[in-house]
Amino acid sequence: MTVTQTPNGFKLDDSGKRIVVDPVTRIEGHMRCEVNLDENNVIRNAVSSGTMWRGLEVILKGRDPRDAWAFTERICGVCTGTHALTSVRAVEDALGISIPENANSIRNIMQLTLQVHDHLVHFYHLHALDWVDVVSALKADPKATSELAQSISPWAKSSPGYFHDIATRLKKFVESGQLGPFANGYWGNPAYKLPPEANLMAVAHYLEALDFQKEIVKIHTVYGGKNPHPNWLVGGVPCAINVDDIGAVGGINMERLNLVSSIIDQTIEFIEQVYLPDLQAIASFYKDWLYGGGLSSTNVLAYGDIPEKANDPSADNLRLPRGAIINGNLKEIHEVDLRDPAQIQEFVTHSWYRYPDDEIGLHPFDGVTEPNFVLGRNTKGTRTNIENLDESAKYSWIKAPRWRGHAMEVGPLARYIVGYAKGMPEIKEPVDKLLRDLGLPLDALFSTLGRTAARGLEAQYCARLMRHFQDKLMRNIKAGDLSTANVAKWEPKTWPAEARGVGTTEAPRGALGHWVKVKDGKIENYQCIVPTTWNGSPRDPAGNVGAFEAALMNTQVEKAEEPLEILRTLHSFDPCLACSTHVMDRDGQELTRIRVR
Amino acid sequence: MNRILILGIGNVLWADEGFGVRVVQALQRNYDFPESVRLMDGGTQGLALLPYVQEADTLIIADAVDFKCDPGTLVELRDAEVPAYLGAKKMSLHQVSFQEVLALGELLGHTPRHLYLVGVQPCVLEDYGGSLSEPVKAMLEPAMARILQYLAELDIVVEKRTQAGPDSDPLGMAAYEARRPSAGEACRVGDERFLALRSD
Numbered sequence: 024m025t026v027t028q029t030p031n032g033f034k035l036d037d038s039g040k041r042i043v044v045d046p047v048t049r050i051e052g053h054m055r056c057e058v059n060l061d062e063n064n065v066i067r068n069a070v071s072s073g074t075m076w077r078g079l080e081v082i083l084k085g086r087d088p089r090d091a092w093a094f095t096e097r098i099c100g101v102c103t104g105t106h107a108l109t110s111v112r113a114v115e116d117a118l119g120i121s122i123p124e125n126a127n128s129i130r131n132i133m134q135l136t137l138q139v140h141d142h143l144v145h146f147y148h149l150h151a152l153d154w155v156d157v158v159s160a161l162k163a164d165p166k167a168t169s170e171l172a173q174s175i176s177p178w179a180k181s182s183p184g185y186f187h188d189i190a191t192r193l194k195k196f197v198e199s200g201q202l203g204p205f206a207n208g209y210w211g212n213p214a215y216k217l218p219p220e221a222n223l224m225a226v227a228h229y230l231e232a233l234d235f236q237k238e239i240v241k242i243h244t245v246y247g248g249k250n251p252h253p254n255w256l257v258g259g260v261p262c263a264i265n266v267d268d269i270g271a272v273g274g275i276n277m278e279r280l281n282l283v284s285s286i287i288d289q290t291i292e293f294i295e296q297v298y299l300p301d302l303q304a305i306a307s308f309y310k311d312w313l314y315g316g317g318l319s320s321t322n323v324l325a326y327g328d329i330p331e332k333a334n335d336p337s338a339d340n341l342r343l344p345r346g347a348i349i350n351g352n353l354k355e356i357h358e359v360d361l362r363d364p365a366q367i368q369e370f371v372t373h374s375w376y377r378y379p380d381d382e383i384g385l386h387p388f389d390g391v392t393e394p395n396f397v398l399g400r401n402t403k404g405t406r407t408n409i410e411n412l413d414e415s416a417k418y419s420w421i422k423a424p425r426w427r428g429h430a431m432e433v434g435p436l437a438r439y440i441v442g443y444a445k446g447m448p449e450i451k452e453p454v455d456k457l458l459r460d461l462g463l464p465l466d467a468l469f470s471t472l473g474r475t476a477a478r479g480l481e482a483q484y485c486a487r488l489m490r491h492f493q494d495k496l497m498r499n500i501k502a503g504d505l506s507t508a509n510v511a512k513w514e515p516k517t518w519p520a521e522a523r524g525v526g527t528t529e530a531p532r533g534a535l536g537h538w539v540k541v542k543d544g545k546i547e548n549y550q551c552i553v554p555t556t557w558n559g560s561p562r563d564p565a566g567n568v569g570a571f572e573a574a575l576m577n578t579q580v581e582k583a584e585e586p587l588e589i590l591r592t593l594h595s596f597d598p599c600l601a602c603s604t605h606v607m608d609r610d611g612q613e614l615t616r617i618r619v620r
Numbered sequence: 621m622n623r624i625l626i627l628g629i630g631n632v633l634w635a636d637e638g639f640g641v642r643v644v645q646a647l648q649r650n651y652d653f654p655e656s657v658r659l660m661d662g663g664t665q666g667l668a669l670l671p672y673v674q675e676a677d678t679l680i681i682a683d684a685v686d687f688k689c690d691p692g693t694l695v696e697l698r699d700a701e702v703p704a705y706l707g708a709k710k711m712s713l714h715q716v717s718f719q720e721v722l723a724l725g726e727l728l729g730h731t732p733r734h735l736y737l738v739g740v741q742p743c744v745l746e747d748y749g750g751s752l753s754e755p756v757k758a759m760l761e762p763a764m765a766r767i768l769q770y771l772a773e774l775d776i777v778v779e780k781r782t783q784a785g786p787d788s789d790p791l792g793m794a795a796y797e798a799r800r801p802s803a804g805e806a807c808r809v810g811d812e813r814f815l816a817l818r819s820d
Contacts, residue, residue, distance in 0.1 A: 082633065082749030082808075085801030090790035097633050097663060097791070144667055196727050230728055237671025251665045 031318070031430055031567040033576050036067040041411055044586055054559065054598055056589060057412055058575060064583055069568070069575035070414045071559050071593075073421035080392045083549040088114045088541050089513075091549065092255045095537065098551075104137050104243065105530040106537075106551075107255040113537040114257050117524025123506040126259035127333035128496040129246050132283070133253065133260075134328065134528060135485045135492070136242045139290055141531035142435070142482040143239070143298060145597045147232040150475065153591035154305050155217060155225040158210035161194055163223035171220045176300040180231065189227040209585040216308045225305065228297050235293055238286050242489075245279045259508030264500055280500075284493055291486045294479075302479040306461055306472055315471025315592040317574030321351045322429045323437035324557065326359060326536060328529035329488060342488055343529045344442040344450070349429055353444040359426070361525045361536055364388070369552065370423040371395075373414070373561035382564050384425065387538035388523055390550035414562065423560040423569065424552050432570040433533030433557045434596060439477040440468070453480045471574065474595040515544035530554055532597045558596050571596065622774060624657045625676035625732070626767065629683045629718065631664050632791055635750040636684050636742030642752060642793055643682035643738070643763050649785040650764075651778045657771070670721050678774065679732035680767055681718075684742045684756075691743035692755030694762055702735040736770050738763045748808050751797045 027035045037059045045055035059068035079098045083091055091114060095106035108130060115122065122130075165186040172181035197205065217225070240250050246262055247253020254261045265274030327338060327345025338345045338358065346356040360366055368384030371377070377395035378385060385391060399416025402409060412418040425431070442450030457476060458465060467473060512518065523540045533554030540548040560569035568576075571593060580588050628644030630637045641661050648659050658676075662669050673679060681702070687695045703719050725731040740763065744753040752760075768778055787794050800806075 079633075081806040082801070084806045086799055087790070090795075090799075093790040094633065097631060103663070103665075148667060192727065192729070233667075233670065233724060234728060236667070237674070240668065240671065249661075251668050252661060252663055 027566065029562075029566050029568050031321070031573070033568055033573060034067075035568070035576075036061070037414075039067055040583065042583060042586060042589075043411065044589055054593075055412075056571075056575070056593065057414075058586075058589065060580060060583055064580045066575050066578045066580065066589075069572040070412055070418065070561075071569065071571040071575075072412055072419040072561070073555075073559060080390075080549045080551060083546050086546050087544070088117070088539060088546050089257045091537075091539065091546060092257070093252075095551070096252055096255075103251060104133055104247065104253055104255070105528050105535060107253070108134055109526045109528045109530075109535050109537045109551075110539075111255050111257045111526065112528070113524050113526030113539045114541070115524070116526055117522040117539055117541050118257075118512055118518050119522075120258050120509060120512050121334040122259045122509055123504075124333045125264065125496060125499055125504060125507050126509075127330060128492045128499070129260045129262070129507065131329050131492045132489055132496070133243060133246055135489045136239060138485040138529075138531050139294070139482050139489070140236060140239045141597070142478045142485075143232055143294070144236055145531070146298060146302070146475070146479060146482075147229045149597065150591075150594045151225055151229060151305075152205070152208055153587065153594055154215070154309065155229075156210055156212075156215040156222050157193070157205045157208060157226060158197070159215065159217070159219045160222035160226045161190065161197065161219075163190060163219035165190060165223075168220040168223045168227075171304075172224050175304050176296050178296040178300075180227070186223055186227060189230065190223060193223075193226060209582075209587045212581060212585050212587050214312075214581045214587045214591075216312075217305065218308075221304060221308065225301060228301055231297065232293075235289075239290055242283050242286055245275065245283055256508055258510055258513060259506075262507060264505045264507060266500060266505075280493075280497060284497075287486065287489045287493055291483075291490065294483050294486050299479055299483060302476060303457065303460065306476060309472055310461060310463060310467075313467055313470040313472060314578040314588065315574045315595060316469035316473070317572075317576070318430060318432040318570045319436050319440065319473065319574075320466070320469035321349070322426075322431045323348050323440045324359065324426050324431035324433050324534055325438045325441045326361065326527040326529060326534040328527070343438055344445055344447060346441045346445065347426055347431065348441060348444060349427070353440070356441060356444055361527060361538075362388075366427055367536075367552070368425055368428075369556075370425065370563045371417075372423070372564045373417055373419060374422045375417050375420050376422060384563075387525075387536065387550035387552060388540065388548070390538070390548070392550070419559075419561040421556055421559050421561060422552075423563045424556055425563055425567070428563075428565065428567075430560065430563065430567040430569050430573070431557055432573075433554050434474065434478075435481045435531075435533075436468070436474040436477040437533060438529060439481065443468075449484055450480075453483070471592045471595040478597070518544060521547075533557060555596075555598050559598060571598070621656050622677045622776075623675060624678045624680065624771070624774070624776065625672055626657065626659045626680045626682070627662045627669070627672070628660070629662045629664070629681060632796065633749060635744045635747040636740070636753055636756045637745055639684040639740050639742070639752060639756055639759070639763075640682040642757075643760060643767070645787075645789070645792065646760055647764055647767065649781075649787060651768075651780055653778055654776060657776060657778075666718070666721060667724075669718075670724055673721055673732065674725050674728060674730040676732045678734040678736070680770065681735070681737045681739075682763060682767070683737065683739050685737075685739035687739065687741050689741050691741050692753075692759060693741045694759050694766070695739050695741070696766055697735075697737040697739070699735050702737045736767075738766045746808075749800065749806060750808065751793060751800075 039059040039061045043057050055072045057070040058066045061067050092107040092110040095110045096103045166183040168186040169183040243250040243253045263274040268274050268276040324347045327341035329342040364386035370384045375396045377393045399413030401413040404410035521542050525538050527536045536552045538550045558570040574592050628640035630640040632638035632641050644659050740759045
């Protein structure tokens with residue numbers, strides 16, 4: 024039995040029974056989680072491990088930096104475009120390339136589209152089933168469901184007949200035995216708190232959101248030329264504007280611009296009339312379940328994104344905030360400099376990589392990605408079939424990034440805490456209103472539910488920003504500016520012999536950075552720190568736990584053999600293991616194994 | 621109108637796992653399709669493919685699938701045979717499996733009436749950053765021929781282009797292969813546990 028106090032304030036006790044969840048499902052990629060429960064089923068030790076190795080950085084060596092975006096776009100099955108955007112920004116930063124205003128607006132619309140789409144799909148399709156009991160929905164009274172729906176929103180699809188149809192369809196689907204997305208749920212677990220009617224309403228909106236997502240992604244097709252893997256361009260965007268053109272091919276014309284505009288209107292309506300009312304209705308039943316805060320009340324980090332003007336890197340120019348908060352001091356927001364080797368370092372003491380000296384962290388410009396799969400003495404099982412990890416040694420394919428030595432949480436909640444602390448009215452006012460409506464204090468924000476709520480509010484904010492940048496683009500075009508790309512430095516002969524740059528975005532899951540070194544026209548080194556590297560990081564040499572591990576600590580689990588609460592909190596981060604580690608898995612359909620001993 | 625989606629699934633950065641995408645890219649470069657046929661590089665996307673699948677009356681999938689047969693073998697499956705393979709035997713990273721995408725389509729009340737899958741048994745998956753192995757690459761033409769034959773059964777006329785379209789994509793097979801860094805520059809192997817599992 025070992026009890027350890029971490030420098031970042033958590034008491035770890037690994038004496039209780041150990042539970043293994045592997046893989047954690049309804050996420051992108053592969054992740055394993057082990058926890059120790061005390062005699063009251065409270066989590067007293069948490070271990071999060073990325074179970075795939077990422078080789079993306081090494082295969083980029085020697086490639087043309089203008090092509091890097093296309094490779095990075097393939098490292099994830101969800102947020103393709105955000106990696107591409109981060110990559111082109113890194114290369115532009117290295118080579119000193121500025122972009123036209125129209126390119127900035129179009130990139131913002133692409134990135135915001137991704138944010139909104141990802142948040143919506145996350146809430147309904149990856150996370151809702153941690154709060155919503157599908158089987159309970161079958162017991163709902165359609166008439167009472169209709170009354171509930173009409174009491175919270177003017178959304179038109181709310182008649183008793185509509186909910187009756189949904190219930191019938193759901194029943195048929197469940198009875199066919201082909202549960203698909205609803206397989207492996209812990210239906211009936213006492214941790215589910217919604218009445219059947221709220222469950223049925225949520226299931227109906229699960230289906231509507233699934234249907235609606237097809238509209239949102241059309242924006243990527245318009246500005247990116249295609250979807251799911253839109254085109255990007257170092258120096259701007261690869262779409263010409265020709266307002267007098269007609270049809271769906273050729274340049275962007277008025278018809279295409281109007282299509283985007285109409286999709287933005289529908290998106291705002293769906294978020295405001297479906298997503299946010301659902302979020303608030305579900306939250307009202309879970310107000311007492313305020314576990315999962317983890318690092319959010321102390322250490323959060325955002326790189327910022329969505330520049331209002333092109334080529335202005337200052338924090339004031341960003342519509343999604345940049346800054347770091349440490350030790351819970353909301354009165355002081357630290358400026359973040361991604362080039363500063365004293366600020367950002369990655370450690371591999373507990374990661375399956377090798378550094379010249381494992382105890383010393385490296386800034387990403389000097390980052391090394393060299394695999395070193397070794398297991399600690401106390402590992403149970405074999406190298407190919409691990410029963411229990413030994414977290415005192417190396418135990419994850421995720422590195423441990425730190426900001427000035429601190430483990431940080433990133434993501435929508437981190438962005439909203441930084442924005443709130445900065446007093447940005449477009450962030451602070453909706454947060455205050457939601458908390459007031461639910462009768463909760465500010466502290467309630469630092470929780471699993473707070474993470475889920477921040478994502479919903481951010482979806483609304485981002486959808487309105489889409490409107491803003493679409494209008495700005497239209498105004499600029501009408502004023503005669505049709506420029507979308509700057510190709511002055513396209514040819515490698517215009518580049519310096521050696522250059523290095525950093526590109527950042529706020530991906531749906533949080534702060535994302537790519538660091539590139541270019542030498543003689545080729546990529547010499549490429550490093551990515553993705554949001555789930557921050558959130559899912561293992562321990563560092565000082566013993567600080569990462570955001571996932573911190574968030575699981577001290578959570579009461581209703582049933583040890585049904586770790587619903589663990590999934591709920593992990594899912595609230597929207598983990599994306601496919602890019603935090605990479606791509607070697609055997610069978611994506613393996614059922615989650617839960618082992619208790 | 622019979623709306624047809626030809627969907628290539630897989631990760632082109634991972635040797636034979638990229639087969640499906642390469643089939644679709646080759647079809648697009650070499651043939652002219654009528655408007656009712658849409659070609660799509662689905663990559664490793666999951667739920668994001670649902671809208672396109674829902675819109676299709678006929679779904680044609682090209683993919684690398686573990687059929688437990690000799691490496692490089694081409695296999696075709698139709699209709700009810702397809703979903704089972706896309707769930708249980710899929711060797712890819714899409715956590716939301718394609719089987720799940722089809723199930724969700726059904727729940728929404730729109731699924732393709734006809735399914736057709738042409739798959740290859742991969743030879744090499746351990747070559748990270750690599751292209752198709754020779755035996756699998758040799759199956760590109762036969763896979764395209766099978767798909768064209770299936771289209772012919774549906775009375776879809778496809779014209780071969782007199783000249784292949786440009787391969788300007790940085791991830792196009794030629795550029796991807798030609799500009800690959802050496803094994804010394806860029807590590808090509810993956811997770812030891814995965815490699816050990818692969819050999820059993």
